[in-house]
Amino acid sequence: MRRALLAITGLAAGTTALVVLKGTPGVTQVAQDRPVAEAPVAPGGSAAPAPTPVRSAAPSAPASAKPSAKAGVSRSPGAKSSTGARSTTAALKATTSAPKPANRTVTGPVVSYKYGSLQVRITLNGTRIVDATALGMPQSGQSGLRSDDVQARYSGTAGEVVAKQSANLNTVSGATYTSDAYRQSLQAAIDRA
Template sequence: MRRALLAITGLAAGTTALVVLKGTPGTGQAAPDRPVAQAPVAAGGSAAPAPAPSGVTPSARPSASAKPSARAGAGRTPGARGGTTTRATTAAPRATTSAPKVSTRTVTGPTVAYRYGSLRVQITLSGSRIVDATGLDMPVGGQEGLRADDVQARYSGSSGEVVAKQSANLDTVSGATYTSTAYKQSLQAALDKA
């Protein structure tokens, strides 16, 4: 997005500079000795600069105080076609492509039954990186709920152990071995799906 904005800004600045340098007819500038071929129009309606013919040296813009007789011979280079030169122009900005967008997807592991109930794990991936994890359908209330809360607090969330380790190789939560094991099994199955 930033590159596209810079390209558009550069194109606008270049076009403005060309208009200012060329000026408008009848403002005291001398007409060119020969007609200049019309520049091709690039996408977006702006004119792309025409390359200078070979053997032609870019000349400086004559000052407004220069005499007409001095202007007529200004910018001529020996051996140039027609004896005149063209003004140097800036190159149009190149079209840029943006980086591919990273897709975010959610994968849910299977329900794993264990001694105190059942649970399943859902992970969110950005590209191939785990950015979030959470336990679903975990036991609520009583000792089973407390164990599930401990496991959820340790493993889940964007700052949990799953995101930190980027794998199912997690440390077992003390006092919640069965719940930890079930969580890791569902997580591993979700990773295998992803």
């Protein structure tokens, strides 16, 4: 029990020292030593506030000493405590995230088969298929029932196309021709994407 407590305390002290010694992300030691008059220019053209130098914790602190939440940690002027308030580091990270890829739609060719014709349209987010649907499938009689079975199994955001991310789909029982036509149009749409 004592070893576990010492290990946890040492880990917490080491993490605190690492955070303190690392300083503000993206600010080099040269930038930290600049006078206020030579403050770096922010991307918007205005001068960024001069960062406060970070004070390091004593490296020879005994491992058994309990670290204090405030010991050796200095904050930049706009930072708030970690009790749920937003810090300047979090604000920096939020503004530098990469843009999310936009959804795009790709449609496969019309494929004629024994019971009619169909065409598959897929929606992609980046290179990932996020939705699929068949267009122009027969709606009435036995062909309509087969079409409904194929559409239910393959299409939609939770269908087999999204799950497998390919045209390697299981054949729907009793709808072999419709399944084959769907896979053929789907493969062409994937190739176009």
